Amino acid sequence: MKKPKGMVTIVCECGDEILLIPDPKEMGKAIEDHVDLHLQNLKGPGCSAEEAKCLRNVLIAQVFSKGSEIGTENHE
Numbered sequence: 001m002k003k004p005k006g007m008v009t010i011v012c013e014c015g016d017e018i019l020l021i022p023d024p025k026e027m028g029k030a031i032e033d034h035v036d037l038h039l040q041n042l043k044g045p046g047c048s049a050e051e052a053k054c055l056r057n058v059l060i061a062q063v064f065s066k067g068s069e070i071g072t073e074n075h076e
Helices: 024-039 049-074
Strands: 009-011 017-019
Touching: 009 049, 017 024, 024 049
Parallel strands: none
Antiparallel strands: 009 017
16 A cells, blocks of 8 residues: 555554654554554464564664654754
């Protein structure tokens, strides 16, 4: 699926894109909802609690990376 111009996403290892939301609380919820899909075995093979923690950390790292990129673009 092609995302609309100007929409920024992070990408899970399963290939799903998660819209980057400027509200940290809502962004956290979006990540948790997606990780829950993995824990419930709805996205590929189920994952353990430790794997879910790693997935969560990878997604959060992408949020910071994308946010940093956006911040840099706005100051150029």
